[in-house]
Amino acid sequence: MAPLCKISGQRVITFNLTFREDFDTGGALGCGHFLQYQVLNELYAGCRPSQRAHFNRPIRTFGTDMLLIVLAYLGGALTILSPCILPVLPFVFARADQPFVRSGLPLLAGMALTFALVATLAAVGGGWVTQANQYGRWVAIALLAIFGLTLLFPRFADHLMRPLVSAGNRLSNFAQTDGQQVRAGSSFLLGIATGLLWAPCAGPILGLVLTGAALRGASVGTTLLLVAYAAGAATSLAVALLIGGKVFTAMKRSLGAGEWIRRGIGALMLCGVAAIALGFDTGVLARVSTVATGGLEQKLVDKLSPNAAPGKAPVAGNAADASGGAMMSVNAASQSTAGADADSTAVNAAQGGAMMRTAVAAEAAPLPVEGVLPPLDGAVQWLNSPPLTTQDLRGKVVLVDFWTYSCINCLRSLPYVKAWAQKYKDQGLVVIGVHAPEFAFERNIDNVKKATHDLGVDYPVAIDNNYAIWRALNNQYWPAHYFVDAKGQIRYHHFGEGDYAGSEKVIQQLLTEAGHANASKVALGIANGGAQGVQAAADNADMQSPETYVGYQRAENFASPGGEVADKTHTYVAPSQPGVNDWGLAGSWNVGAEHATLAASSGRIVYRFHARDLHLVLGPGKDGKPVRFRVSVDGAAPGASHGTDVAADGSGTVTGQRLYQLVRQTGEVGDHTFSIEFLDPGVQAFAFTFG
Structure with missing residues (x-):
């Protein structure tokens, strides 16, 4: 299946209400482990959605917001069926024998509010929140470990608390013996600690909720979505706690085993602390989580989506993948007047991700008005042109192209965009490239200047480092093309690679409407044999390897023994027999959220792939010194299969931060x-892409 563009997030859901969301916390968002969950593995589907969450083009309404809040609540309630809840259950049930109003309720409130607060801050606050949350998690782990020890060994609490009597009540307030009055404040504090550690497995609904937090930024709506999700989880846990409390009390009365039950809970708490500290809550358990809840969540999304008319069959291929993850129902890659049914896309699983089939080509019919071109004044700088305004563009047909210079999908569509800019500039077409970065190095304006020069981009480029234009258009993909008529109205859009003839016909149609009758007589397509190098079209028939990130936030299929060690220099061993699409490191590397940095004089990256082309986004490091490398395929020099950035003997040099074609x-x-x-x-190694 041709990868037209990529959809970010492992358990991503595209929600066909009046807006659509998918989740990815990579790049500048930097949500770290806490919001990492399992949302951070990549799905693919022809275009490249941003590292931030974003809303689809249609306008949101109060009704859809309320519907999403209800959906978030129901998704939270389903978390009790997910294995990822197991590590925190001992903390919740540690006080099952205490009055619910003074014990269970404050604990669950603290847990829910802390999750919502930290999730909101992490989604909008960047790296400092990530770091602060990591410290908070370890403090919470220590606190809950002590709590577990006090339950398991009552004398431990007495010895521990003696030096702290002057500072307040004993820590054993956390572990009262039977009959003591529990304090709501201590329960709330325990709930805060639990909330810092709670990492729910990311099913379709959580991916949807976190999407809203990411690109909407700090807002009442953002917080309400996260509070609704947390409240749903707290509700299901409250029901379980009420039932468990009655069972606990009955067991004490009938068996007289209250002390041993308390110690058992303490032991389970220590097991939960160990599981969280070792990352099982976001690792092993998360990998099996969606088997339990993914299908249920997907059914909720499909049922509540107003685009799913009663009795209408779902789009073909819209089913759970082999790993239990939910498939996405996405809008068409291109939109025409044929209507929603004609533009429906199908999604099917591939390596835990999703592929989006080519959309229906545009028809020669009147194009609808999709909206109005918003102001373009959010760019931090313009290249090849002074800043352009919507007034400057009145009377012109405009193509807005969202791209980023290391995006392989963008690079493969670039020859067509450049050709259109050249062919139709004398007839009133203005092409504006909106460069919206994915990786941190793409925010460097000098890097963008060099890339536009090297790629031969001579039309205006707006550097949208703050995603102002991206948000104004409610964009969602790299690449994304918006076609604007001479009146400033958006008449058509296309997401991802492909259907270039259809897009060019739209340009001709809009130019004809503007009075340029000869536009329709221009021959379609690219002259001089088409694109070359990394910009050449992909061999989709034989491409079975997905885009793969090296940084731990979005890495998947990492096969080096022991897994990735986050933010620390570690000596890795390459996998001896990697399976297809498995990869690994060899040597001393420091794996960060976004990329891995070689910490020694030599090191390797190994990938077992199935594709014609292999690319790798690389950078020379902070000092900017060139880095020499040597490529091999099946243990030998690539020879005739070398890429444009590699010699036949496999030698090459990393001279700048960009995408390198290593195998063709x-x-x-x-x-x-x-x-x-x-x-x-x-x-610095960032991501593999294939063609």
Whole structure:
């Protein structure tokens, strides 16, 4: 299936209400482990949605907001069926024998509010929140470990608290013996600690909720969504706690085993602390979580979506993938007057992700008005042109192209955009490239200047580092094309690669409407044999490897023994027999959220892939010194299968932060083991892409 663009987030859901959301916390968002969950693995579907969450083009309404809040609440309630809730259950049930109003209720309130607060801050606040939350998690782990020890060993509480009597009541307030009055404040504090540690498995609904938090920014709506999700989880836990409390009391009365039950809960709490500290809550348990709840959540989304008319069959391919993850129902990659049914897309699973089929091509019919081109004054800088305004563009047909210079999908569509800019500029077409960064280095204006020069982009480019234009258009993808008529009205859009002839016909149609009758007589397509190098069209028939991130926030299929170690220098061993789409590191690397940095004079990255082309986004490191490398395919120099950035003997040099084409096979495509050995320290590796 042709990858037209990528949809970010492992358990991403595109919600066909009046707006659509998908979740990704990569790049500048930097939500770290706490909001990482399992949302951070990539789905693919032809365009590249942003590292931030974002809303689809149609306007939101009060009704859809309320519907989403209800959906968030129901999704939270389903978390009790997910394995990821297991590590925190001992904390919740530690006081099952205490009055619910003074014990269970404050605990669950503290847990829910803390989750909502930290999730909101992490989604909108960036790296400092991530770091602060990591410290908070370890403090909470220590606090709950002490609590568990006091339950398991009552004498431990007495010895521990003696030096702290002057500062307040004993910590054993957290572990009262039977019959003591519990304090609501201590329960609330325990709930806060639990909320810092709670990492719910990300099913479709949580992906939807976190999406709203990410690009909407700090707002009442953002907080309400997260509070609704947390409240749903708290409700289901409250029901379980009320039932569990009665069972606990009955067991004490009938068996006289209250002390041993209390110690058992203490032991389970220590097990929960160990599981969270070792990352099982966001690792092993998360990988099996959606088997339990993913299908239920997807059914809720499909039922509550107003686009799913009663009795109407779902879009073909709209089903759970093999791993139990929910499939997405997405709007068409291109929109025409044929209507929603004609533009429906189908999604099917591939390597835990999703592929979006090519949308129906545009028809030669009157194009609807989709909206009005918003102001373009949010760009931090303009290249190749003074700042343009909507008034400057009146009377012109405008193509707005959202792109970023290391995006392989963007690079492959770029030859067509450049050709359109050249072919139709004398007839009134203005092409505006809106450069919205994914990786941190793409925010560097000098890097963007160099990239536009090297790529031959001579039309106006708005550098949208703050996503102002992105938000104004409610964009969602890289690449994304918006076609604007001479009156400033958006008449058509296309997301991702493909259907270039259809897009060019739209340009001709809008130019004809504007009075340029000869536009329709221009021959379609690219002259001079088409695109070359990394900009050449992908071999979709043989491409079976997905875009793969190296940084821990969005990494998947990492096969080096022991897994990735976050934010620490660690010596890795390459997998001896990686499966297809497995990859690993060898040598001393520091794996960060966004990329891995080589910490020694040499190191390797290995990937077992199935595609004609292999690309890797690389950077030379902070000092900017070039880094030499050597590529091999199945243990030998690539020879005729070398990419444009590699010699036949496999040698090459990382000189700047960009996408490097390392393999371009000339023969039959099959499974091959790629290895790149770096011969100098400091290289930064970001992401693999394929073609």
